Amino acid sequence: MTFFEVVFYAFSTLMVVAALGVVSARNPVHSVLFLVLTFFAGSAIWLLLEAEFLAITLVLVYVGAVMVLFLFVVMMLDINITRMREGLMRYAPFGIAIAILLIVQMIMVVGPENFGLQAFAAPELHGADYSNTKELGRVLYTDYVYAFELASVILLVAIVAAITLTMRRRPNTRHQIPGEQMKVMKQDRLRIVNMKSETIDSEDK
Amino acid sequence: MLENYIPVLIFICVGLFVGVAMIALGGFILAPSKPDEVKNSPYECGFSAFEDARLKFDVRFYLVAILFIIFDLEIAFLFPWAIVLEDVGLFGILAMGIFLGILVIGFIYEWKKGALEWE
Numbered sequence A: 001m002t003f004f005e006v007v008f009y010a011f012s013t014l015m016v017v018a019a020l021g022v023v024s025a026r027n028p029v030h031s032v033l034f035l036v037l038t039f040f041a042g043s044a045i046w047l048l049l050e051a052e053f054l055a056i057t058l059v060l061v062y063v064g065a066v067m068v069l070f071l072f073v074v075m076m077l078d079i080n081i082t083r084m085r086e087g088l089m090r091y092a093p094f095g096i097a098i099a100i101l102l103i104v105q106m107i108m109v110v111g112p113e114n115f116g117l118q119a120f121a122a123p124e125l126h127g128a129d130y131s132n133t134k135e136l137g138r139v140l141y142t143d144y145v146y147a148f149e150l151a152s153v154i155l156l157v158a159i160v161a162a163i164t165l166t167m168r169r170r171p172n173t174r175h176q177i178p179g180e181q182m183k184v185m186k187q188d189r190l191r192i193v194n195m196k197s198e199t200i201d202s203e204d205k
Numbered sequence B: 001m002l003e004n005y006i007p008v009l010i011f012i013c014v015g016l017f018v019g020v021a022m023i024a025l026g027g028f029i030l031a032p033s034k035p036d037e038v039k040n041s042p043y044e045c046g047f048s049a050f051e052d053a054r055l056k057f058d059v060r061f062y063l064v065a066i067l068f069i070i071f072d073l074e075i076a077f078l079f080p081w082a083i084v085l086e087d088v089g090l091f092g093i094l095a096m097g098i099f100l101g102i103l104v105i106g107f108i109y110e111w112k113k114g115a116l117e118w119e
Helices: A003-024 A028-048 A052-076 A081-086 A088-110 A132-140 A145-166 A178-183 B002-029 B059-083 B085-113
Strands: none
Touching: A003 A028, A028 A052, A028 B002, A052 A132, A052 B059, A132 B059, A132 B085, A145 B059, A145 B085, B059 B085
16 A cells, blocks of 8 residues: 555544444534544545645535634524434434435435546646646636636625624614714814802801 | 645644643642542532523624624635636626625625624
8 A cells, every 4th residue: 555545544444433433422512623623634535636726615614614703603593402402203204215215316416336436537646836826826827717707606695685684773872973083173072151259258267 | 735734733632632631640649539429519609500601692692603703714715716816817806896886885884784893
């Protein structure tokens, strides 16, 4: 077994173990942290395929940002574990049926006959000065420019959808308006009253 | 190309070793461990705990996080573009201009809508 294969099997094993941890952990926060580990291992496997830009983007975007979002969602939902376990047996046949369906679909797509090294030859290893990011950029902004622009439209839809779904106005919260504070003049706050000076008679005498 | 990443692999191995060794030595091998019921109970200054530590988060954190992710992805598209700028030429600059223009519409929308205000 070459050194390359040792690294590949180490990260693959880590990925499978972490993915099992995602679905078997009791605490949903632990599941999210296992998912972070799964993404790390997946990123290492992509790096072994010389897809270095995708590998680093996976760490940067998924581990850095998407998992924070998952943690927020997990913490926002008030998950009561004992109450969730109540309906487990009632939903179990349905869940098993869906699991079998998914497994059959996955075997049909990534089964050995159309996913082995015969179907997809291993990518040839490049020299030290090869840049995968450069290769990606050369086709992304020329050949696949339509898909690239579509990506921006999808991001725009995501902005609008997120704002529409989660924005809540709270009119009765008290907050500072720094602009108004800066603009305030002396006349707005201070009133100078003209009045006669008062003398104190009793103490002088 | 992979030989450039050997230092990263070595760093992962060293980090894993240091982390595991410290927890194993300090937590399981060297430290005395005599747990009892009082030691394992949650400590909250005299009285027993009356609330679950896991509070519900405000949904506003979610909105800020998802808006951050969208612009994070936009930045991710900028990196390969910056590397191949000389190769893709004017066409690539226009393509990125349209891409950024569509996202600037979204940025103006969220700004005017007040999604960036914390209240």
